[in-house]
Each structure stands twice: as C-alpha cells, then as structure tokens.
Amino acid sequence: MSSDATTSAFRQTRSISRRFRWTILLIGVFFILEFVGLYLSSWSALRSLARLHEITTTADISRQAREVIYSINETLAASTTQSGSALESSRNVLIAASKRELDLIRQAREIVNVEEEIEVTLSEAESVVVQMEAAFTRFGLNPAETEQARLLGNQFALEALEHLRKTQIQLTARADVVFKAVNENRNRPIIAGAAIALVLLSIALWFGLNASRRLSSSLTSLVRATKEITAGNMAYRAEIVEPDEIGYLANAFNLMTESLENRTVSRDAFERRSQELAAANRELEAFSYSVSHDLRAPLRAIDGFSHALLEENGDRLDEQGRKDLTRVRMASQTMGKLIDDLLNLSRLSRAEMKKEDVDLTEIASAIAKSLKESDPTRDVEFAIQADLHAEADPALIRIALDNLIGNAWKYTSKHPRARIEVGRAKSDGKTVFFVRDDGAGFDPAFATRLFGAFQRLHSAKEFPGTGIGLATVARIIRRHGGTIWAEGQVEKGSTFSFTL
Amino acid sequence: MNFKPALSMMLLAVSLLCGSGISTASESVTLVFIVNADNPVGAISEGDLREMFFKRKKSWPDGTAVRFIDRSSGSAIRQDFLKSILMKKSDEIEMYWIGQKLYSGDSAPLQQASDAMTIRFVESFKGAIGYVSSSTELSDRKVKAVKVER
DSSP: OOHHHHHHHHHTSOOHHHHHHHHHHHHHHHHHHHHHHHHHHHHHHHHHHHHHHHHHHHHHHHHHHHHHHHHHHHHHHHHTTOOHHHHHHHHHHHHHHHHHHHHHHHHHHHHTTTOHHHHHHHHHHHHHHHHHHHHHTTTTSSHHHHHHHHHHHHHHHHHHHHHHHHHHHHHHHHHHHHHHHHHHTTTHHHHHHHHHHHHHHHHHHHHHHHHHHHHHHHHHHHHHHHHHHHTTOTTOOOOOOSSSHHHHHHHHHHHHHHHHHHHHHHHHHHHHHHHHHHHHHHHHHHHHHHHHHHHHHHHHHHHHHHHHHHHHHGGGSOHHHHHHHHHHHHHHHHHHHHHHHHHHHHHHHHSOOOOEEEEHHHHHHHHHHHHHHHOTTSEEEEEEOSSOEEEEOHHHHHHHHHHHHHHHHHHTTTSSEEEEEEEEEEETTEEEEEEEEOSSOOOGGGGGGGGSTTOOSSOTTTSOOOSOHHHHHHHHHHHTTOOEEEEEOTTSOEEEEEOO | OOOHHHHHHHHHHHHHHHHSOOOSHHHHOOEEEEEETTOOOOEEEHHHHHHHHTTSSOBOTTSOBOEEEEEOTTOHHHHHHIIIIIOOOHHHHHHHHHHHHHHTOOOOOEEESSHHHHHHHHHHOTTEEEEEETTOOOTTSSEEEEEEEO
C-alpha cells in the first residue's frame, strides 16, 4: 500500500479523535439525562414545597383578616355608647376595615385558588364581608339604622370569623398532607440520581474499558515492533490492529522501517567503500614512502660517486667536466632534499595525533631565536603575542609554525629590515592565529595555489626551497580540523592565517 | 397535626349529652320560637332546633342559611331554653363552643338581651330563628312563631 493510499484509507476509517468527540458528546448526553432525571424526581417535592409556601402565606393573610374582624367587633362594641362625630368616625373605620378585610380575603383566594375546599370557604367569607360592608354604609345615619347595622354587622363579623377559622383549620390540614408528601419523597431525588448515575457510569465504564483495550492492543503491537527493530530485525513490521491514528502511526512506522532498512544497506556499502579507499590510500602512502626511501640509496650512490670522482679524478677533468660533475652533485642533493620532504609529508599523514594544550608563544619564540642565531647579520624584528595557547599536537604544530615562520624569514631576506608578527585574532567568533611578514609577498591571484605540493611562486634561485613546506602546513592544519588561508601583495608582505 | 379524632370525640360527647332524657320539656316551655315572616316553615322539631343551635344544620329546606340568635347567658329565658330544648347546662354549652372554635371554627350564636332586639334580628335575616318570651306581642312584626314538635 503506497503512502498516499494508506493516508486516504485511514481518513475514511474510524479514528481515536472521532471516538474522543463521541465520548465528549456522550458525557454531555449523560449529564443532561442525569439532570433531567434529578429534575423529574425532585419536581414533585419542589411543587409540594411551593404549595407549602402558598399555604403558609395564605395562613398569615387569614390571621391578618381575623385580626381585622376583632377590630370590627371592638369598634361595634364601642359604638353602642357613641354619638355624633364619634359615631361617624366609627362608621368610617368600619367601612375601611370591611374594605381591608375584603382585600385580604381576595388576596388569599388568589394565592390558594388551586385548593378547592379552601377556596370555597374563602369565597363564602368574601360573600359575608361584602354584605357586612353594605350593612355598615347605613351605620350612624339615625339610631334605628345604626342599631340595625350593628345587629347585622355583629352577625356578619361572627360568620366571617367562622369562615376564617375554618380556612385556618383547612390550611393546617392541607399543610400537614403536603408536608407528609414532601417527607415521604425526600429521598427520591437522591435515589433516582444515584440509580441514573450508576447506569450511566456503567455504560461509560464499558465504553472506556473497550477503548482502553483497543488502544493498549495497538500500542503493544507498535512497542513490540520497536523492540524487534532495535534488536536488529529490520524485516519486522508492526501489526496494524485498528485502522485509527495508532494504526496510521504503525503504518508510518513500517514505512520508516522500510526506508531505514534500505538506507542501512546503503550505509554499509558506503562504509565498505570508505574502508577500501582508506586501505588503498594507506597502500599508496606506503608505496610512496617505499619509493622515496628506495630512491635515496641510488641518489646517495650518485652523490657519493660524483664526490669521489671529483675528489680523486678531478684534476683529469677539464673545467667544464668539473662544473658538470658539480651540477650532478647539486641536483642529486636537491633531489635528496625533495625526497626527505616527501617522506616527512608522508609521515605527517600516518603519524598518530595527540592533542593537548600547546603554548604557541613559546614555540614561536624558540623558532625565532633559532633563526636569528642562523644569521645574526639580519635586521629582523619578531613581534610574538604573549599567551598564545591552542589544543593541538605539539610536534605537528611545531612543524607547521617552523614552516610558516621559516617562510617569513626566507621571504624577508631581500629586505634590509623586516618585521615578522605572530598573533591571534577573532573572526566570526573563531580564534584565528596568524604569521605576518613585510617581505616579498605574492600575487593574490595565485593564493590558492600556495598550499599545493611542489607549488612555487618564486624561483629556487630567488628563494631556495622545494615547495613542500606550505603543503605540509596545510595538511597539519586539516588534520587538526582547521582551515588555512593566505593574503598578500607583491612586495607588501603576506599573512598566513589558520584555525585549529 | 391531626385534629379529627379529637373533633369526633367532642362531637360524640355533645351528641350523647344532647340525646339523653328529653322528658318534660314541652310542659315547662314559656318561650316561643320565631322565624322571619318570609320563612315558609311553620313547624320545627326540637331535634332540628338543637341541630340549628349547634350549627350542625346550617340551612333551611329552601336553602336559606340558618342564623340562630341566642339570648343573654344569665337570662331566665335562656335557662328555660337550655333546660327545655338543649337539656344542657350553661357551662356545658360554653365548653362545647370552645371546642368548636378550635376544631371546626364555628362560634356560639350571637346573643341578644331583649325580646325586642331578638325580634329585630329575626326580621333582618330571612333564615334567622330565635326565641322570645311567650308573652311577647308579635303582631305587626315581620316575624312569625313556629310550632315546636317533639
């Protein structure tokens, strides 16, 4: 199955994220079900509590209405000895009290209208109070009317009081019934809530365990595959248990393993090739060493026999013959020097390197001293920066500095006065060491050719040498993992910089 | 709070009191029962009188509400009424009404001191019933005497 086809296939199948979405939706539905269940189971109790509140409110209004009736009775009793304005005042009080009584009863009826029995009693009370109010309108008009109103008022007050007492008794009985209902059902919401929660939790648990089992199975397969491949079994492939994200991951893992398997084979081939190349290089170096070494013997013979010929039979040769023989000797000596340099270069590549903290100032100073001693007549100023340290192989770095400072000494030899500087600078955050002189310099166009073996920018007559020195320096610097470059102008000196 | 058993016991006690020994009541009656002139009833039994007094019978046959008017507690006519019709003592009646106030909400009927006021009360309500001295003049009043049957 190709990668694209696999991706497409997995997109069309179930996925963990979709399962998570469903789970969240399910939890939401469960929550709503629990809420509805609790609401329904509590609804009866809540309704009863509301009814209880209505009853207590009505009972309080009924109490107030009875108090008004007591006041009416007191006013009626007091009116028997009253006359004139006092009687008129009592009439106003009685009418106002009747109206207040009517308001209270109607208010109570409105609150308790669902309780039919109580409502009937209150409506009877209302009817009586309406008649009482009508009776009081005749109160105080004249003694006969007053007497009549008082007579009727007393009877109506009595009857209203009776109705209000009955209302109170009915309310009390009703409150008792409602309270019992609340009390009996007080545990219903808890039981219903717990039962619903138990059922829903069981379902959720089943879903959770199922999902966990599937996930665990997929992950176990993937872990097993990882272990197998870690152990080197590159042919092992993870089993795709579920076509979900983990399955998708397992598939990607298998593709990765396949690619890794192919790359591992390529790397093995590459390593084999590298080893072959290294072996070939070693053989080449050994061959070069052997050739160089073997060349020295005939050269020594040529030089030796030329020397012997010149010493023992020089007088039998004419002038030209002696000059030619001398040239043969010089050429063989030059070639010997070349071979020595080549041997040294070869040794550099093969020698084991041991890095340690090296005091470059000390090495440079020693080289400078040696050079000065070799030709005390020269006026050369050495400026060597103090405390130059580097992590390097001491023997190799000494050879490198010997070559660089030696070159500086050599290429300043045509100048009556010279200055050679050894120091340190920073470039792009790296430490750069340099050897600078104010000597013959070179054409910058040929700067890159400086570090090749046998590459020379000046003739051997002008400045002696074999052309191996800078190639040696470059090889040493490269072996240290560093880089080397040169800057200069003809007759304006040169600067050789390197990093380690 | 359950008042029904207590109410039942109270009613039972009162009925026992009321139902016992109606002996020579009719002979000693010196009072006459009067009703509103508009009331079609011409005769009433002693039992109905007791029921109406104790507010167990609350309406007349035509549906009019019964309104019983009693007489002052210490008056002779009331004693006569208690003795001949209710056959109870005054304190027994008081206790009954205390119980009724608590358990049924009913109150004792209003009381009037004079025959005149009693007559005026009965005139005022179609369903009223009261008792006055047998010597009281009832002509030209909007009331009528009813015959009491045993």
